[in-house]
Amino acid sequence: MRYLHFILPVMFCLISGGVAGAQELEQFRLKSGEDPIQAKPLSWDFQTGSLMLELADGTSREVPASELHSADMRLVEKIMTKQMLAGRRGEPVSGVTSKTLGSDRSASVDRIHGVRWLADENVARKIASGGEGPNDDRPLVWFRVLGDMTGFM
Amino acid sequence: MRTVSFSQPDVCNLLDKDFVCYHTSTEGDATAGMSIRHSPGDPAGTCIRGNGPQNLQILFLTPEGEIFHVVSGFVPADELKQELMFAKSLFDEIKRSASKSNVRPETIVVDSHRTRLANFGFSEDQIESRGLGLMTGGMSMPGMEAIMNQAGQMARSGSQPVAGQSGSVFDSMIRGQVLTDHQFCMRYPLTSSEEFERDPTPLVGNGKSFFMSSSGGN
Numbered sequence: 089m090r091y092l093h094f095i096l097p098v099m100f101c102l103i104s105g106g107v108a109g110a111q112e113l114e115q116f117r118l119k120s121g122e123d124p125i126q127a128k129p130l131s132w133d134f135q136t137g138s139l140m141l142e143l144a145d146g147t148s149r150e151v152p153a154s155e156l157h158s159a160d161m162r163l164v165e166k167i168m169t170k171q172m173l174a175g176r177r178g179e180p181v182s183g184v185t186s187k188t189l190g191s192d193r194s195a196s197v198d199r200i201h202g203v204r205w206l207a208d209e210n211v212a213r214k215i216a217s218g219g220e221g222p223n224d225d226r227p228l229v230w231f232r233v234l235g236d237m238t239g240f241m
Numbered sequence: 242m243r244t245v246s247f248s249q250p251d252v253c254n255l256l257d258k259d260f261v262c263y264h265t266s267t268e269g270d271a272t273a274g275m276s277i278r279h280s281p282g283d284p285a286g287t288c289i290r291g292n293g294p295q296n297l298q299i300l301f302l303t304p305e306g307e308i309f310h311v312v313s314g315f316v317p318a319d320e321l322k323q324e325l326m327f328a329k330s331l332f333d334e335i336k337r338s339a340s341k342s343n344v345r346p347e348t349i350v351v352d353s354h355r356t357r358l359a360n361f362g363f364s365e366d367q368i369e370s371r372g373l374g375l376m377t378g379g380m381s382m383p384g385m386e387a388i389m390n391q392a393g394q395m396a397r398s399g400s401q402p403v404a405g406q407s408g409s410v411f412d413s414m415i416r417g418q419v420l421t422d423h424q425f426c427m428r429y430p431l432t433s434s435e436e437f438e439r440d441p442t443p444l445v446g447n448g449k450s451f452f453m454s455s456s457g458g459n
Contacts, residue, residue: 201247203256205264209306209434212263217304227309227332228302229256229325230434231264232441234295 113144117157125149132168137214139164153214158224161215165204168211205231249318255325260301267296272445288315291418295445300437301328307431309335309350311422311444327357350430354423363420370424 116125116139127141130148138152153164206212209230216226247253256262272295294313299321301310310328312321331353338344358368425444429437437444 202250202253203247203262205262207264209263209265212261213304213306216261225304225336226259226261227328228304228306229260229262229328230298230300230302231262232267232298232300233264234267234293234297 114163116141116151116160116163118151118155119157120155125151129163129167132164137211139167154217165215246316246318246321249322252318252322252325255322255329259329260325261304272441272447288317290314290316290320290415294418294421298441298444299324300434301332302434303332303335303431306434308429308434308437309426309431310354311425313422313444314418347430351427354426358420358423361416361419363416367420368424368427370420 112128113126114129116127116129118125125141125143127143127149130140130142132139137154138150139156141149141151143149153161156164206215209228212228212230216228291314293315297314299312299316300308302308309331310324312324316324331350334349334353335346338346338349355368359365421444429443
């Protein structure tokens with residue numbers, strides 16, 4: 089009976105997690121023109137600039153940001169933000185290792201003054217060049233400040 | 242900056258939609274200025290454009306990390322909007338040049354900055370002047386005097402004010418910083434962010450600027 093108290097919540101979590109997973113499938117378009125990928129975004133790897141996806145059949149696939157359609161980069165940014173916020177709250181994030189998330193400040197994403205701010209040039213450059221072609225690229229703005237974005241000057 | 246430059250929704254929308262923004266701190270950097278730490282809730286003090294050029298540099302880069310425009314020091318919201326629009330337009334021009342084998346992107350950067358300075362009323366001599374440091378806004382003294390005289394003349398004649406041409410006593414400082422920023426881009430067109438981080442002194446100099454803003458009262 090004592091074990092039941094432990095097993096039942098675990099089973100509930102597994103079942104609800106599976107249902108949620110099925111509901112969270114997103115469509116990711118690729119520059120290559122390949123058929124869009126229906127998958128659940130698992131994590132963003134700040135080290136490699138790649139998105140880890142869980143496909144509908146349960147297998148995983150890693151897609152570099154440079155291969156994603158520019159229109160889907162906004163979705164990637166949302167995932168990064170969600171991931172970082174979860175990391176800061178100390179919550180476990182599916183598929184994210186301490187190496188990719190950890191306490192690495194450079195990987196953080198903040199929304200300050202209504203603007204999405206990254207704290208790492210390499211990540212910013214990957215997103216900026218995430219367009220389908222040269223015409224979809226965006227320029228970078230680098231605020232090099234004494235202090236931080238909320239308190240400087 | 243925290244309360245003034247981002248006070249216009251237009252500015253924030255432009256930054257968020259048309260640019261990818263990132264920030265780094267220069268705390269501990271030998272070339273950084275000095276500042277009293279301001280909390281986000283502090284009321285904004287009075288600043289003029291270009292205040293604290295060692296405390297803040299806004300650099301515009303291509304996705305490859307090449308710098309094509311810079312703005313140093315404090316920037317009021319309406320002027321930041323103009324800088325964003327100039328940067329966006331210049332970036333588009335650089336991209337277009339990629340398909341033309343006979344146009345070097347560096348040339349486009351230099352020409353754009355030269356044209357903009359001329360539109361701001363800088364003379365050819367001022368544009369080509371060699372900087373002497375932050376105290377003179379990166380200008381030679383003759384250049385500085387010419388700008389001070391010109392600002393006064395424009396104020397008296399009622400000409401349309403542009404960056405640092407309002408007729409105030411601060412005009413020469415503002416225009417000096419504007420000139421320094423553009424000259425940097427003309428002398429180091431498309432320099433890499435890594436190179437700039439290794440040695441930012443061509444833009445920020447070797448001196449120390451101190452920044453403190455106060456709203457008075459408390």
